[in-house]
Amino acid sequence: MKIEHDLHMIKGDGDTSYARNSSTQRKAILATKHMVEKAMKGVFMELKPQSMVVADLGCSSGTNTLLFISEMIAMISEENTSDNNIRKCPMEVQFFLNDLPSNDFNHIFKSLGQFEQSIVQDCARIGLKPPPHYVAGVPGSFYTRLFPCNSVHIFHSSFSLMWLSQIPEHLDSTMNKGNIYIGVTTPPLVAKLYLDQFEKDFSRFLQFRCIELVSGGQMVLTFLGRKSNDVVHGGGMMNISIELLSQAVQTLVAEGRVEKEKLDSFNLPFYGPSVDELKQLVQQSELLDIIDIQAFELTFDPIDKSELKEGITTAPAIQDNVHEATGHNIAAGLRAVMEPLFASHFGESIIDDLFTLFACNVIRHLASAEEMSSVTAISLSLQAKVAR
Ligand SMILES: C[S@@+](CC[C@H](N)C(=O)[O-])C[C@H]1O[C@@H](n2cnc3c(N)ncnc32)[C@H](O)[C@@H]1O
Incomplete structure (x- = not known):
């Protein structure tokens, strides 16, 4: 896997x-949003940058x-016009959008024209003028x-830092047979190799960003993670979904459509951390102070059940429909993220069937599950220590 x-x-x-x-x-x-706003205001007050x-x-x-860009623009236009900050020149913003080279940057760039029009209209509706802003891909x-040293005021990252730089070092195809991540039958050594790789990657990430951050700059980083230190179950629906996807591959192996060795040699380059693990790594880096850390649950449901009239939610037929809709939603969400990795390892030809099987597994799981299907997100607000 590259x-x-x-x-x-x-x-x-599509x-x-x-x-x-x-x-x-x-x-x-x-x-x-509130954490990003606090970071932006902190930088604004402390550094008063012209751009x-x-x-x-x-x-x-x-x-x-x-x-994300439109939220930042709205926050900055409010800040530019607030009584405390009347300036001759409004603060400008340079946005850098980073991803791996195979990301669909063209799609972003093509949509910027229409996006600009909507920004101007949205700001005008509330009597504000958007700050001069520039967008570039990295x-x-x-x-x-x-980025160059001391050049960035705010780093933001959402649902991305759980992706590792590589499959955990020293993990080979004999060690995690039948699993694609840390599953119920995964040996503790494999879980340890996953944690080691996450620690190495996240520590390196923090070191590089601290060099690039201006003094007084801030970061808001959001992870898909776990609500407890239990590495197999603590991620709730995150762990369950990956286990159910693993079972879908096992079904294809049983049907003779995927070689067993192919499954044994596939491990996701992904690790969902816990609050404690993140705190410990930031503290170990000795580079940053934690301003805030929050864990919260995000539901997968495409239908907000609180909007259903009382009584209707108890009707079994409606419940089945909700499970089915939720199952398909979860499968489509995971497919949008995972398909290229699976297609490259197992081949394009199994993808449709794999995710159909996975959707069935999820629907079956939801029908028997007692808990609402949700994943845990963890957000960190960080500021570089003054003496670096
Ligand atoms: C689930 S998407 C999140 C995208 C967006 N931030 C959002 O919230 O919808 C994760 C993104 O992280 C990117 N990513 C993963 N590893 C990366 C790395 N080492 N460097 C840059 N981007 C990476 C992936 O390519 C993917 O676009």
Whole structure:
């Protein structure tokens, strides 16, 4: 598996694209808006930059990428016009959108014209003027240096830093047979190799970003993670979904459509951390202070059940429909993220059947599950220590 080549979300805006199947990630961006706003205000008050440099790392393409930019623009136009900050020249913003080179940057760039029009209209509606702003793409791994020293005021990253730079070092095809991640039958040594790789990658990420951050700059980083230190079950629906996807591959192996060795040699380059693991790594780096850390649950459901009239939710037929809709939603969401990795390892020909089997597994699981299907997101607000 070549991460730089094979890890990318489904491109464009077709039915299976990431752009159309990333509502859970969108919820995370909306849920952390207050943390981004606090970071922006902190930088604004402390540094009063004439132009602010903001980098979104692991931006992907589609409405979520643009949502982050539009939120920042709205916040900065309010700040520019607030009584405390009347300036001769409004603060300008440079946005850098980073992702791996195989990301669909063209899709972002093509949508910028229409996006600009909507920004101007949205701001005018509330009597504001958008700040002068500029958008550029930065292809490359965030596990390498991406920007000059002391050049970025705010780093943002949402639902991206769980992706590792590689399959855990020393993990070979005999060690995690039948699994594609840390599953119920995974030996503890394999879980340890996953944690080791995450520690190595995240520590390197923090080191590089601290070099690139201006003194007084801030970061807001959101992970798909676990609500407890239990590495097999602590991620709730995150762990369950990957286990169910693993079972779908096992079914294809049993049907003779996928070789067993192919399954045994496939391990996701992914690790969902816990709050404790993240805290410990930031503290160990001795580079940053944690301003805030929050864990919250995001539901997968395409239908907000609270909007269903009371009583209706108890009707079994409606419940079945909700499970089915949720199951398909979860399968489409995972497919938009995982398909290129699976297609490169197992071949394109099994993809449709794999995700159909997976959707069935999820629907069956939801029908018997007692808990609501949700994943845990963890957000960190960080500021570089003053003496570096
Ligand atoms: C699930 S998407 C999240 C996209 C977007 N931030 C959102 O919230 O919808 C994860 C993104 O991280 C990117 N990514 C993973 N590893 C990366 C790396 N080492 N460097 C840069 N981007 C990476 C992937 O290519 C993908 O576009």
